[in-house]
Amino acid sequence: MATAGEILRRSLTDEVGVSKGSVSGSEEFHVLAVDDSFVDRKVIERLLKISSCKVTVVESGSRALQYLGLDGEKSSVGFNDLKINLIMTDYSMPGMTGYELLKKIKESSAFREIPVVIMSSENILTRIDRCLEEGAEEYIIKPVKLSDVKRIKDVIMGGDGK
Amino acid sequence: MDVLSQLQRQLADFLASLYREGFVDDQFTQLQKLQDESSPDFVMEVVSLFFEDCEKLVNNMAKVLEQQVVDFKQVDSHVHQLKGSSSSIGAARIRNVCIAFKTFCEAQNREGCLRCLQQVNHEHAQLKANLQSLFTLERQIVAAGGSVPAMQ
Numbered sequence: 001m002a003t004a005g006e007i008l009r010r011s012l013t014d015e016v017g018v019s020k021g022s023v024s025g026s027e028e029f030h031v032l033a034v035d036d037s038f039v040d041r042k043v044i045e046r047l048l049k050i051s052s053c054k055v056t057v058v059e060s061g062s063r064a065l066q067y068l069g070l071d072g073e074k075s076s077v078g079f080n081d082l083k084i085n086l087i088m089t090d091y092s093m094p095g096m097t098g099y100e101l102l103k104k105i106k107e108s109s110a111f112r113e114i115p116v117v118i119m120s121s122e123n124i125l126t127r128i129d130r131c132l133e134e135g136a137e138e139y140i141i142k143p144v145k146l147s148d149v150k151r152i153k154d155v156i157m158g159g160d161g162k
Numbered sequence: 163m164d165v166l167s168q169l170q171r172q173l174a175d176f177l178a179s180l181y182r183e184g185f186v187d188d189q190f191t192q193l194q195k196l197q198d199e200s201s202p203d204f205v206m207e208v209v210s211l212f213f214e215d216c217e218k219l220v221n222n223m224a225k226v227l228e229q230q231v232v233d234f235k236q237v238d239s240h241v242h243q244l245k246g247s248s249s250s251i252g253a254a255r256i257r258n259v260c261i262a263f264k265t266f267c268e269a270q271n272r273e274g275c276l277r278c279l280q281q282v283n284h285e286h287a288q289l290k291a292n293l294q295s296l297f298t299l300e301r302q303i304v305a306a307g308g309s310v311p312a313m314q
Contacts, residue, residue, distance in 0.1 A: 037215075037243065037246055037250070038215055039208060039211050042208050043193070043196070043208060043251070046196040046201065046208075047196060050196055050198070092242070121245065121249060142246065142249060143249050145189075145192050146192060146196070
């Protein structure tokens with residue numbers, strides 16, 4: 001019967017979801033992307049969606065901190081509900097740079113474990129070193145490509161999976 | 163069927179010429195990959211956003227360059243933004259003008275900057291016209307019952 005079939009199918013899906021890895025069907029890979037450019041925000045959002053990620057895009061470091069609830073104010077999302085698997089941030093942004101955002105995230109006990117990737121159009125060795133030293137997972141040169149997103153996602157999910 | 167094949171060949175040739183003449187580069191190909199049934203107008207949408215952004219930046223730069231005392235740091239910051247967004251959509255010619263533009267900003271050369279600004283305007287207009295033609299061709303193909311050929 002339909003109901004029994006439904007139940008059976010659901011439980012099978014759950015099993016398959018769990019055995020596939022740490023991120024099952026109900027737990028999408030959620031990326032928080034930060035960039036002050038309209039164009040880049042649209043592109044990164046699409047890159048991530050096409051790579052089967054759940055995406056939240058914000059336009060500045062302070063907005064990102066607000067979203068994470070790290071700005072001292074009440075966060076817009078319930079603390080326990082917020083599951084971010086990756087933060088991708090542009091380096092050069094007015095106000096708070098990606099580097100400054102990286103530092104704040106790494107200083108936070110709640111979010112320091114979240115991998116942070118810095119995106120920049122500038123290939124400056126000292127800048128790259130500084131970001132990596134501060135704990136950035138990667139520093140990728142813009143423009144960001146589909147293969148960059150796929151590789152990063154694989155690396156991070158691969159690290160999580162048992 | 164014949165009309166469709168003709169249109170598709172026209173599109174392929176036109177696209178090839180845009181790459182050959184340096185109007186667009188590999189990043190434009192990347193954008194094509196991001197377009198699918200769930201986001202069928204993605205390329206057109208991003209490109210429109212870019213042109214709007216470009217216009218705004220050019221207007222801002224013109225205003226700053228008109229001042230008695232030019233704040234070259236401000237101009238440079240706008241050029242940096244334009245360079246970034248043109249690079250993100252594969253607008254190669256515009257990106258290249260920005261590279262030269264930045265040098266003039268650093269040298270605090272107003273004449274050089276004004277020339278680059280003119281060039282940006284010119285390239286903007288050309289690219290806009292070219293992409294309009296591209297999108298029109300794509301629409302015609304879809305209307306003729308075909309699908310837009312996937313990029314390599």
